[in-house]
Amino acid sequence: KAGVTQTPRYLIKTRGQQVTLSCSPISGHRSVSWYQQTPGQGLQFLFEYFSETQRNKGNFPGRFSGRQFSNSRSEMNVSTLELGDSALYLCASSSGGTSGTYEQYFGPGTRLTVT
Amino acid sequence: DAKTTQPTSMDCAEGRAANLPCNHSTISGNEYVYWYRQIHSQGPQYIIHGLKNNETNEMASLIITEDRKSSTLILPHATLRDTAVYYCIVRRSQGNLIFGKGTKLSVKP
Numbered sequence: 001k002a003g004v005t006q007t008p009r010y011l012i013k014t015r016g017q018q019v020t021l022s023c024s025p026i027s028g029h030r031s032v033s034w035y036q037q038t039p040g041q042g043l044q045f046l047f048e049y050f051s052e053t054q055r056n057k058g059n060f061p062g063r064f065s066g067r068q069f070s071n072s073r074s075e076m077n078v079s080t081l082e083l084g085d086s087a088l089y090l091c092a093s094s095s096g097g098t099s100g101t102y103e104q105y106f107g108p109g110t111r112l113t114v115t
Numbered sequence: 116d117a118k119t120t121q122p123t124s125m126d127c128a129e130g131r132a133a134n135l136p137c138n139h140s141t142i143s144g145n146e147y148v149y150w151y152r153q154i155h156s157q158g159p160q161y162i163i164h165g166l167k168n169n170e171t172n173e174m175a176s177l178i179i180t181e182d183r184k185s186s187t188l189i190l191p192h193a194t195l196r197d198t199a200v201y202y203c204i205v206r207r208s209q210g211n212l213i214f215g216k217g218t219k220l221s222v223k224p
Contacts (some may be wrong), residue, residue: 004158033211043159043214056211090158092212103149104212106158
């Protein structure tokens with residue numbers, strides 16, 4: 001099976017702009033989670049989508065939003081970019097069942113730099 | 116989700132077993148122990164997980180103490196490619212992953 005893919009891999013934006021990142025999960029996986037990784041804060045959970053609905057949400061401001069399409073592909077959007085939004089944004093997919101455990105498989109990430 | 120405590124860094128000689136400890140003294144009965152690793156600038160990679168029993172797969176073994184308050188990840192024959200940050204995570208079955216700072220494992224020739 002193909003792994004999780006994220007596009008673009010690298011992005012440079014200016015403060016105040018908005019950005020959209022894309023994630024294609026492993027075929028058959030219905031859950032997509034997003035994480036932000038910075039040197040100072042480490043890996044932090046943003047939100048999880050399952051069957052086009054947000055199922056879990058981390059502690060991030062409303063400038064960070066996401067959505068999931070019927071084919072399980074997901075996008076996350078950051079509006080009014082700040083310098084502190086510079087980070088590696090990681091997407092993880094899993095089967096996302098409602099019971100039992102499920103492993104999350106991560107993509108390579110999108111490196112966002114805000115200038 | 117329960118918090119975990121891991122050593123900041125560890126060294127291991129190539130070809131030897133790497134034993135990475137993790138304390139999770141406040142773990143609840145329905146929480147699983149997961150291990151991930153992250154090689155520099157790549158996405159985290161799932162290694163193994165367990166609830167009560169010891170687990171083994173092609174990558175590693177997971178030893179969980181009987182009281183479930185600690186666990187050890189064992190890489191049986193470490194290679195240079197195993198140099199990475201290893202994260203021990205405790206989570207409920209549907210909970211999101213809460214990453215700590217992990218253990219930076221350096222495998223040396």
